[in-house]
Amino acid sequence: MTYYLYYWPGIQGRGEFVRLTLEAGGADYVDVGREQGAAAVADAMDACRPPFAPPFLQADKQLIGQTANILHFLGPRLKLSPTSEQGRHWALQLELTIADLVVEAHDVHHPISPELFYEEQQDEARRTAQVFVRERLPKFLGYFERVLNGNGGGALWMIGRSLSHVDLSLFQVLTGLEYAFPSAMQGLAERHPDLMALRDRVAGLDRIAAYLDAPRRIPFNEDGIFRHYPELDFGNH
Ligand SMILES: N[C@@H](CCC(=O)N[C@@H](CS)C(=O)NCC(=O)O)C(=O)O
Numbered sequence: 001m002t003y004y005l006y007y008w009p010g011i012q013g014r015g016e017f018v019r020l021t022l023e024a025g026g027a028d029y030v031d032v033g034r035e036q037g038a039a040a041v042a043d044a045m046d047a048c049r050p051p052f053a054p055p056f057l058q059a060d061k062q063l064i065g066q067t068a069n070i071l072h073f074l075g076p077r078l079k080l081s082p083t084s085e086q087g088r089h090w091a092l093q094l095e096l097t098i099a100d101l102v103v104e105a106h107d108v109h110h111p112i113s114p115e116l117f118y119e120e121q122q123d124e125a126r127r128t129a130q131v132f133v134r135e136r137l138p139k140f141l142g143y144f145e146r147v148l149n150g151n152g153g154g155a156l157w158m159i160g161r162s163l164s165h166v167d168l169s170l171f172q173v174l175t176g177l178e179y180a181f182p183s184a185m186q187g188l189a190e191r192h193p194d195l196m197a198l199r200d201r202v203a204g205l206d207r208i209a210a211y212l213d214a215p216r217r218i219p220f221n222e223d224g225i226f227r228h229y230p231e232l233d234f235g236n237h
Contacts (some may be wrong), residue, residue: 003029003074004058006041011224012176012217014067014102015055020168021071023211025078031216067102068095071165080165091159094147094166098173101140105177106225108132108232118229129232133184137177138191144170145192155194156201163205170195171202176226183235 003022007015015033022029033041033054041054044063051065057073064070072092075081081091106114111128112121148155158166174195178185189196202208211217220226 001028001059003027005029005031005033005055006044006058007031007033007055008038008041009033010218010221012172012220012226013055013224017067017098017169017172018055018057018070018074020172020208020211021074021078021080021165024163024165024168024205024207025074025080026207027074027078034216068092068099071095071169075165080163080168082159082162082164087159091164091166094158095169097140097143098166098169101173102225104132104136104140105173105180108180109227109229118227122231125229125232130234133181133234137181137184138188141188141192141195145195148194148198156198158198163202167198167202168208171199171208174199176220179220180226180228181233181235182228183233185235187235 005015005018005022007013007018012019015031019031032044044056044058045051045054047063049063051063053065055067055070056063056065057070058064059073064073072081072088072095075088075091076083081088108129109118109125110116110121111124118125144158148158151158151160157163158170178189203212220228222228
């Protein structure tokens with residue numbers, strides 16, 4: 001079947017978490033925002049069970065919003081999730097925790113509100129960035145490394161012995177954090193070698209490597225969630 005991904009064009013954003021799972025699963029999909037523009041994304045939100053915000057996915061007549069929920073839906077269809085109900089809820093729990101980290105990474109440059117420009121909240125952003133880099137980031141990365149090490153599957157993947165959407169999402173969040181906070185992440189990468197090895201393993205998967213090389217993987221930029229503002233990268237301070 002063909003899936004329709006709705007997300008804003010021009011940034012990776014949260015749409016990228018869905019793209020990675022679609023790509024790794026070899027799914028046939030249309031990236032509606034990239035092909036038809038932002039207006040087509042906005043128009044599609046006028047639905048009977050509307051999403052609050054992109055990304056959302058159309059599968060037949062179903063419209064599914066919330067990134068973690070979309071991945072929970074796609075996982076079994078693309079063979080990228082555990083098969084048991086218990087396993088799928090563990091995967092969902094991890095995706096929701098990744099979503100929490102994504103919100104905090106975003107709020108570093110928009111601590112007051114996403115409705116204001118970065119330039120209007122720069123002082124607050126600097127304070128938020130210090131606490132994020134020194135306290136929150138190590139706490140999240142430490143948690144994910146602990147989960148990986150605690151997996152009985154030889155610690156190759158986050159859950160069991162197979163690749164899941166959780167591994168793909170962790171790849172994306174780690175890559176985004178390295179783009180946004182290169183200096184902070186350098187020190188943290190040394191302290192979380194298994195997580196970084198997981199990131200490399202995902203990048204080396206045939207379908208993901210091909211996707212990362214393709215023009216449809218657009219670069220991170222300062223309109224997205226992970227933004228590199230050197231003044232917020234407190235690693236060397
Ligand atoms: N919790 C939602 C957040 C969705 C979200 O914040 N989407 C952003 C783009 S990445 C957006 O367009 N937000 C519009 C708004 O919050 O008004 C998810 O994980 O999918």
